[in-house]
Amino acid sequence: MAYIKINKKNFFHNLNQFALKTGSVDKIAIVLKDNAYGHGLVLMAKLASEYGIKQAVVITTTEAEQIRDYFEHILVLNGKPFEDDKLSFTIADMRTLKSIDCKAEIELKVDTGMHRNGISMDELGEALETIETKELNLVGVMTHFRSADVLSSELFWQQKSFAKVKSIVLDAGYANVRFHSHNSAGVLRSTLFDEDIARVGIGSYGYNELPEVYDDIVLKPVISLWAKRASTRVLKKGDRVGYGGDFVAPREMVVSTYDLGYGDGWIRGNSKNPYITAENLPILGRVSMDFLSLETDVDEVCIMDDAKMAAKYFDTISYEMTTMLSVSLDRIVV
Numbered sequence: 001m002a003y004i005k006i007n008k009k010n011f012f013h014n015l016n017q018f019a020l021k022t023g024s025v026d027k028i029a030i031v032l033k034d035n036a037y038g039h040g041l042v043l044m045a046k047l048a049s050e051y052g053i054k055q056a057v058v059i060t061t062t063e064a065e066q067i068r069d070y071f072e073h074i075l076v077l078n079g080k081p082f083e084d085d086k087l088s089f090t091i092a093d094m095r096t097l098k099s100i101d102c103k104a105e106i107e108l109k110v111d112t113g114m115h116r117n118g119i120s121m122d123e124l125g126e127a128l129e130t131i132e133t134k135e136l137n138l139v140g141v142m143t144h145f146r147s148a149d150v151l152s153s154e155l156f157w158q159q160k161s162f163a164k165v166k167s168i169v170l171d172a173g174y175a176n177v178r179f180h181s182h183n184s185a186g187v188l189r190s191t192l193f194d195e196d197i198a199r200v201g202i203g204s205y206g207y208n209e210l211p212e213v214y215d216d217i218v219l220k221p222v223i224s225l226w227a228k229r230a231s232t233r234v235l236k237k238g239d240r241v242g243y244g245g246d247f248v249a250p251r252e253m254v255v256s257t258y259d260l261g262y263g264d265g266w267i268r269g270n271s272k273n274p275y276i277t278a279e280n281l282p283i284l285g286r287v288s289m290d291f292l293s294l295e296t297d298v299d300e301v302c303i304m305d306d307a308k309m310a311a312k313y314f315d316t317i318s319y320e321m322t323t324m325l326s327v328s329l330d331r332i333v334v
């Protein structure tokens with residue numbers, strides 16, 4: 001079966017960069033949502049914990065349960081709050097806030113401009129009153145930047161708004177809540193990181209999605225995708241390969257089929273403008289559900305070792321290339 005190699009050294013290298021930028025490994029909350037961006041939830045939790053990271057961020061309570069032993073604290077971004085000594089829950093709208101009827105640890109998400117999740121700045125006063133009257137257990141206040149990875153001043157007005165949020169929350173007497181707003185791009189762009197934690201996802205997996213002007217920190221891809229040879233044949237000039245016969249052999253050639261396809265989370269793409277593998281082999285013809293064809297007969301090929309570069313072929317981003325990779329692929333640490 002096609003499989004994934006996880007490069008531990010590169011992962012630790014990336015975490016080093018974030019520890020340097022934030023000032024401490026204790027400030028990194030590693031984002032492990034969506035099967036750790038396709039890298040493998042439990043595997044990456046183990047490695048992060050081995051590195052010394054104590055905090056994680058996931059979407060669901062189910063994800064949190066799978067990795068709870070590896071961390072001191074886990075933030076759940078989208079789950080129904082309940083009392084638990086390790087978990088806190090993001091509250092992103094007034095309706096949910098008003099419905100809480102327990103002492104679960106909650107972190108209020110404030111919308112400072114992304115307009116996807118979070119209570120609005122106008123609702124902040126009401127939210128704090130609700131928390132006070134219901135005696136809810138507020139432990140954090142957070143926001144998310146909509147364009148930390150875009151070259152513009154937008155990040156700064158969102159940061160300004162969040163500074164205002166902080167002062168309102170502190171003025172209301174919540175001295176012990178933690179504040180956090182940075183994702184990977186936010187950390188990479190900041191010159192003076194002074195928040196309690198940073199929620200670091202894509203950067204820890206080795207991708208800097210910032211424009212090149214901010215590209216001074218070298219991150220190294222953690223994932224590489226490998227496929228194994230299923231069968232080999234010799235094609236004559238004019239023979240066609242795969243569904244629709246899109247590829248026509250221009251000469252006699254040795255072609256093998258490898259066990260990776262869109263059923264494994266690899267993008268089918270466009271055979272007229274083929275993806276070229278890490279080892280410089282263009283995919284011949286259409287990708288099938290479980291197989292693709294290459295001109296070689298080696299037993300194993302590296303299909304991708306840099307998701308950001310691969311993403312360019314498919315007009316997408318590194319996040320999607322890795323996150324789509326099937327949970328059922330084997331993942332080994334090298």
Ligand SMILES: *Cc1c(COP(=O)(O)O)cnc(C)c1O
Nearest residue numbers: 031144183184199200201202203
């Ligand atoms: C996914 C996510 C992150 C991590 O973002 P990266 O760009 O991968 O570092 C941080 N915060 C929230 C709320 C997220 O949903």
